[in-house]
Amino acid sequence: MKNEFEWIRSISPGFHYHKEVITGIGDDAAVVREKAGYDTVLAVDTMVEDVHFTKETMPLKAIGRKALAVNVSDLAAMGAVPLYFIVSIAVPKSGWTQEEIGEIYSGMKGLAEKYPMDLIGGDTVSIKEKLVISVTVTGRVEKDRALLRSSAEPGDLLFLTGKIGYAAAGLDRLLKEGKQAWDDEDPFIQAHQSPDPHVKYGRGFVESGKRIAANDVSDGAAHESKEIAEASGVDVNIEWEKLPEVDRFAFLSDEKQEEWLLRGGEDFCLIGTASPKTCAELEERNLPLYIIGSVAEGKGRVWLERSGRRSELLGGGYTHF
């Protein structure tokens, strides 16, 4: 196979969207120029074959697209404009063709064109068994305006910018049915295979100039609420009946419903808190929210109100291992 630079060059566009790229791929490291008045935001996320995807659960392009999307979602949760990405890929010595790896890159490229983002570096290594894709992204946000999870205050409303439980439902079907379940029109399958990062919301929140706490729902609404509660020193209350389309999951056991909706993870919308006044203003700015609960004085706990009972959600959501 080609060496890493020839390889990465061969799948890169011959230009950069951002003139601030001084040196992209092809030297020891990339060099970029920052814009005055902005902070730099960085995140990394890794996807591993047979843990986060298989060739049965995901089309190749979707694997690449999602590897970038989950990182862009982290930028969205900070309110940043996505700018650059770096890809490190460990390719198994057998079982993967160069064409298949090309498909993965082409999926990344598709999403990158949207924002747009420049691929500015990478590393290609070999591995014995399973494919590993690690993507690092950077973006920028106006100085001191990053959306922090420590900004929640008692009296705030808890909101979602999208639906939850969809990705878990999609994965469940994909694990049971494999490729037969692939369906470009099925919102559950699409939520797992082709999540859309909520950059529009993140940027809208920053541009509003208001105090807003935000996380993306990558590790499940319970876990992400817990992080906001702990970082802000407040308690967060989730009202079950207010969760979007909760009836859609009524065919499941109560336990399974809570697993998919609250601990499922991989729903890449944002969860956050803001004052009722700010929430109303955001709606006016064409950023519709699902209000699903509220913030009270407390000490970092998350409560679930359901069927007249109030219970503390312990431990949070999805953890790796």
Place this chain on the structure above:
Amino acid sequence: MKNEFEWIRSISPGFHYHKEVITGIGDDAAVVREKAGYDTVLAVDTMVEDVHFTKETMPLKAIGRKALAVNVSDLAAMGAVPLYFIVSIAVPKSGWTQEEIGEIYSGMKGLAEKYPMDLIGGDTVSIKEKLVISVTVTGRVEKDRALLRSSAEPGDLLFLTGKIGYAAAGLDRLLKEGKQAWDDEDPFIQAHQSPDPHVKYGRGFVESGKRIAANDVSDGAAHESKEIAEASGVDVNIEWEKLPEVDRFAFLSDEKQEEWLLRGGEDFCLIGTASPKTCAELEERNLPLYIIGSVAEGKGRVWLERSGRRSELLGGGYTHF
């Protein structure tokens, strides 16, 4: 095992060396502030168990230290000051204990203290078989002063900032003898296990204000020379007898000598070119160089002069796959 943030927090110092870290570990992404007048330099390198290291070839701390060092070396080759790093680690479901992973982090931390660099983010995922560590680093270099491989000109001298062939020699012994070969005093073993990035040289080159082309020797002197030759549109001549301590490898066959010294890779000193006048000035600045050849007009080729013969080095050095 703990979730990723608890885990990363548990091995992080409770402070940042750099006050420009606005948000480190613990939110969706890190936020850092750039300094006016500087460009940002970014690189990523991945190390895979059984490809780049095994528990037989490397002590655990050395695995972590090297995963960071190879990235810092890329920053050095650009002349940048190392600042931040982000770690993505895929931990096998069996065969690795939490304590062992802790040792790896502790090796990174040791090197990070030296520069100093702040750990500002990360991702921990599980994998079925083999450990994968992917490190992203960022640094800064004075605006427009990054050391590019495209700066070589006819009449330049070709130099090394350290010895080559050592890492290949060390790895050869480690693959044959395993842990028995571990020796903190053996320069070959140390070159493989604990490479020192040449940050002092990279910074010295930038501070000199002179035109200097540079690469690190990570993929072998032949390959790195080829990259300089191609990027600069010149030919590069390597004189075998001028390679540092070349006699030390005389016990090997000619072919093996060239493999270790020119195509071995993983020697993390710098290779570069500068005018004879600049080379003399660098020596005066306490940056001693091994002059190993010269640059001539040409079209991106690398020549080796040895025993009265001149041959073109094709293909370059180590390529992955």
